Amino acid sequence: MTSSEKKLRVCLLQFAAQENVAKSMIHLEELVEKAVSQHQPHIIALPECFATEYNCEVSFLESVAETIKDGQICRTLSTLSKKFGVYIVGGSIAERDGDKFYNTATVWNRNGELIARHRKVHLCDIHYENGVDIVEVNRFSPGNDMTTFEVNGIKCGVAICYDGFFEEFIKMYTKAGCEVLFVPAAYERISVGPRSWEIVHRARASGNQFYVAAISPARDEKHKYVNYGYSMVVDPDGNIQAKAGIAEEILFYEMDLNIVHNFRKELPLFASRRLDVYNKMELRVCLLQFASQENVAKSMIHLKEMVERAVNQHQPHVIALSENFATECITDVPFLESVAETIEDGQICRTFSTLSKKFGVYIVGGSIVERDGDKMYNTSTVWNPNGELIARHRKVHLCDIHYENGVDIVEVNRFSPGNDMTTFEVNGIKCGVAICYDGFFEEFIKMYAKAGCEVLFIPAAYERISIGPRSWEIVHRARASENQFYVAAISSARDEKHNYVIYGHSMVVDPNGDIQAKAGIAEEILFYEMDLNVVHTVRKELPLFASRRLDVYKKQD
Incomplete structure (x- = not known):
């Protein structure tokens, strides 16, 4: 791929979970087929906890958790990526590994192979005055590293929801050479969504001079935890280039990676960094x-x-x-x-x-x-x-x-x-x-x-x-x-x-x-x-x- 052809066609599936995982998988195939037919994307990305409602109660996690590769959701993601010849960022699932649960995003190549797995590093323990609690600590175990992969020679990263609030963590993706960051997320519609959805993802895109694709589930007022919606693509200048509403939607955008290079050349943030002043980069x-x-x-x-x-x-x-x-x-x-x-x-x-x-x-x-x-x-x-x-x-x-x-x-x-x-x-x-x-x-x-x-x-x-x-x-x-x-x-x-x-x-x-x-x-x-x-x-x-x-x-x- 020459520099003039460096494009990445993405479809963000603002997915509406069905009443159970099996029905969500049937619906997922319909939505993936529709996205491929309409837009011919290189990559399709799903939101956090896309196959079910967002629920961190241990009893619920026990009922939906699955192992990587062998579980129903992972098998479906593998089958669909291979069937339609497309990369899939599989939002996130409740991963079971021994006696632990992880909030885990999987990435599948067009051959149906698992090429990356990201376990959510930063777990929520959030309590708003309006009564909304978002608690993952002591329910999930945390991951311990960032996660990158490549699509057609373009280096991409994946982080999950709350990870995006931590600029020190997201900076690691830029240091690793990423040009695109996918952030499956499940912001809540009353508190954290209106307050933080746009500013967090725009700040991460602008500060790191790369594309950010933030993928939310569709809003469903029947759920106890109601998602915010508004999946979006933010360019390296921090501008929103594509944005969904609150209902289920396929949001398509063609990223021009030359823009990443141009922005970094015109505004050379990395060349201007003062590593002698910032906290030490350390390896123990x-x-x-x-x-x-x-x-x-x-x-x-x-x-x-x-x-x-x-x-x-x-x-x-x-x-x-x-x-x-x-x-x-x-x-x-x-x-x-x-x-x-x-x-x-x-x-x-x-x-x-x-x-x-x-x-x-x-x-x-x-x-x-x-x-x-x-x-x-x-x-x-x-x-x-x-x-x-x-x-x-x-x-x-x-x-x-x-x-x-x-x-x-x-x-x-x-x-x-x-x-x-x-x-x-x-x-x-x-x-x-x-x-x-x-x-x-x-x-x-x-x-x-x-x-x-x-x-x-x-x-x-x-x-x-x-x-x-x-x-x-x-x-x-x-x-x-x-x-x-x-x-x-x-x-x-x-x-x-x-x-x-x-x-x-x-x-x-x-x-x-x-x-x-x-x-x-x-x-x-x-x-x-x-x-x-x-x-x-x-x-x-x-x-x-x-x-x-x-x-x-x-x-x-």
Whole structure:
């Protein structure tokens, strides 16, 4: 899609819920078919709690809650998106996950596949003098992150209702590159609707210079909670370009994304921001310098204890582990065969998923021996606070190192190599993960900086006699300094009983190459709060990337 063709055709369905979910699904198909026939949209968006009336009573939630993918509403959304070849932002549903409920928006691509899920982050506890109460706390559980997806190369976000009141949260979508934000919402018609519907969404659009599509249910006076209505599309200048009434309606609008670029060029808000003045952009990290136990099962029990302690003591955003943290570092094929597991189904990965969800934290899972068919990989996994796998990095550079003192570190012909870098986001902060020997190769690590990373996690297992004393500090300090980002290098604890003795000294290096936090050799939780303003300041003061001479550099293979 060229810049002149950068359009997004959207239909907002101001939906009237029927007397039960089954009838709402029948009506939904009729409305989607009508929208597609009349407008040929790229994307259709629904409101918050669209399939039922808005009701947060626990007994009601119990009766309508469903699991993602398998529930009646999700199956319908999948079927309709595939049948009509359209993206669908599925408003929100009451999601059941174990013994918890979430107010959850799902996004489906034109193949009927679930591509994004947003759990409402900010839960209402609102009490107006006129007697209207909007209470979600202690009924729903909150989500812990923003949610983005792409439609035809256009980056979009989804937030739910009350999320839109919090400008710090919505700013994260802009930092992540969004040009459109969908906000399924259920504002009440007497209090919060007249007071806040227009101003909140216009403010979010103007302040972030992107389109906001705010989608309300139709108004139904028979319901105890009466929705406001007035679904609308707001342009990046904060002007309402399309607006529904209060009854059921299909609101169509064709967004011109060139307007986003023009507004941002004419009024360069982001270039004028004073990050040195605003509150710190921070990332709280705990590096677990872990002491593996006698077997994987006992290591998992110990991991739970250590993660719980890290969360209680430091409230981190991210917990990171070391290379091969759960076992002794051995690369003999029989040992690898005995501990290898598949991603997601293996014991270690199941534990990561459980712990990240239980404690509401991101986990960079060091590395494991991954089995994939007849191959094995040295693989790092990353898990979000919902317990979902969001990234997987297979070690790209495999060791074939032989020191004169007799220490051999051999991975070639035992592991298969990965073939790419790996990135993920935490609260709008772009992070990368590489494994141990990957960090020696500056051309490879430069790829992370080019991709916009501000933090690089490197689970590693340097040996204590040779490679550790020689290279641990200088390699990680060099990578941080030349790429002007934070490097978190995570080692296991030293255990002299092991055949391969780990160096230890996990550390955090800042974008100037200075060590800001460093562990000893024993098991330890190393905590550090990264100030991402430092990344921006260092890059502004010493503009290495702007000074690069790509016309001079030559490939030297």
